[in-house]
Amino acid sequence: MLTMQEGFKLLKKYGIPVAKFSVAADISSAAKAAKRIGYPVTVKLDSPDIVHKTDKGAVAVGLKDEKELRDALKKMLKRAGTAEISGIIVQESCSGKEIIIGGADDPQFGDIVMFGLGGIFVEVLKDVSLRVTPIGKRDAAKMVREIRGYPLLAGARGEKPANISSIVDAIVKASKMVEQEQQIKELDINPLFVNEKGAKAVDVRVITY
């Protein structure tokens, strides 16, 4: 599995927008990074031993100032115990709807890409669409419209519509990425935050061969 930093690097290489972030070695440098990025921020532990970060309490969101950041990180590192920590990720806070773009390898069709709304929509309702790579714009647009939750993105109940073309763009780029990067076995960009302006990846998991 790649570290989160390596994962973000890969996303950037293919032009998938990533939320502004910085990697810090300790709490003090995390505080400095947060100042540079601007509060509120999210902090995460990047660790090969912690797969489900939220479940393990290795994520804290919406930290408003340095005190909150220091407190959160202290608790987090204590909880992590002996887990190997490859860095502390300090990230700008993002707003919008959570979506997921994933990739996997099918025994008959090779690389495939999946799209869905994040959270319960993927985990409980299995409301996802998928295509075999290579995926062009038209197919990517169909993937977005195909999920049952699409009205939530298109702007239900007077909400501003999410930037659909930024999602389409991210799917097309993810398709290129899984095709060209032979080491990728499975990919989860989960979540990407998408609002009326565009989409930004906030977390990524890349499982390699």
Added chain:
Amino acid sequence: MILDGFLREFKGSIFPVNPHDNSILGLKCYGRVTDIPAEVDMATIAVPAKYVPEVMEDCGKKGIKAAIIISGGFSEVGHPELEEQVREIAGRYGTAVIGPNCMGIFDSRSGVDTLFNPRYKMERPRKGGISFISQSGAVGSVVMDWAGAKRFGVSKFISYGNALNVDEVDLLRYLGNDKSTDVICMYIEGTRRGKELIKVAREVSRKKPIVAIKAGKTKEGAKAVSSHTGSLAGSTRVWEAAFKQAGIVEADGIEQMFNYARVFAEQPLPRGDKVGIITNGGGFGVLATDACVKNGLRVLPLSKKTAGEIQKSVPSYAVVKNPVDLVGDADVGRYEVAINSMMKDKAIDSLLCIVLFQTANIDSNVIEVISEASDRHKKPIVCCAAGGSYSELHMHLLEEAGVPTFESLKDAADALAALTYYEDFKRGTPQK
């Protein structure tokens, strides 16, 4: 049995080969392929599996570039090494092989017929534009028998079995370029080159429709994986996605496959998803609307002009909306006005016409009205009629007139949806 099949329709030369006989069915029989005193285009091999390599070697020496290996007993029963041996020989001589473990080929035009089921048990279909490729020989032969009985016109049937060096991708490409094939049907269980399959099918779909049955959807199961994407993908969903990308119309079984093939062969494509419905029974109109909407089709109100035109010619108790209910005492005249007005309406892309032949005033002339309207306007029309022997007779007459007719509203709506789905793919994926 195979030789008998050839003797009936095939006009070219036939050379039986068998080391134990001097003649078979009145033809001189040769001991080895290499003994044949003429050039040979194609060999049909039906000997026990262990002798196939030797025969293939002879075919290669003889310069035969195409072979159909009917025999089973290869990788499908745990002898991949024997199959590999045959593949090596075929590769060395450049022989294209259909099979092994297959029924081979039926071509309604050239008379090539390697299907070894006797004719009194299995009909052969008449000439037409539907071609069918099948990974399963058994499914294929039942489909051919059925197509024969239902009087569907077939161009070619190819059962490709273990796909030694010719697989579904090659066959799709071939049928895509085949001028006597208008619609391609396909029964597929799995593929060894999924991406190629999508690419080639997508090219072919731009020219002619492909209707496919995917079998074994649950067999493979999703791979044991740890990510969301991996566990959610699974084989079924990937196949569905692949079909969408390739413009392949998926059918849920043999009957639906032929329903679709028939509308594709007989009807033009609609310009969009708006269906007009005509009925002489209110309840059938409601059910038809439900069936259409469930399929993602739209049933919109009639334009004022169309409604006005129909209103003038029907009694005041007829319901001139969409569906148009011509009510139980409708005669052929009412159908004629309603069908032609709706076919002209730009806000209607296809027509679902329900005729309950049980009613008192309807008669056989309605068939001519429908088939004439179908010929005159470039819009698809399908009919729905159900009932006893009188209705059945009229259903057959409608079908003979080239109007696909279904007993069930669901089948009729499914068929229109298939046309609409394919048109949408074609419009979005223009021919290069």
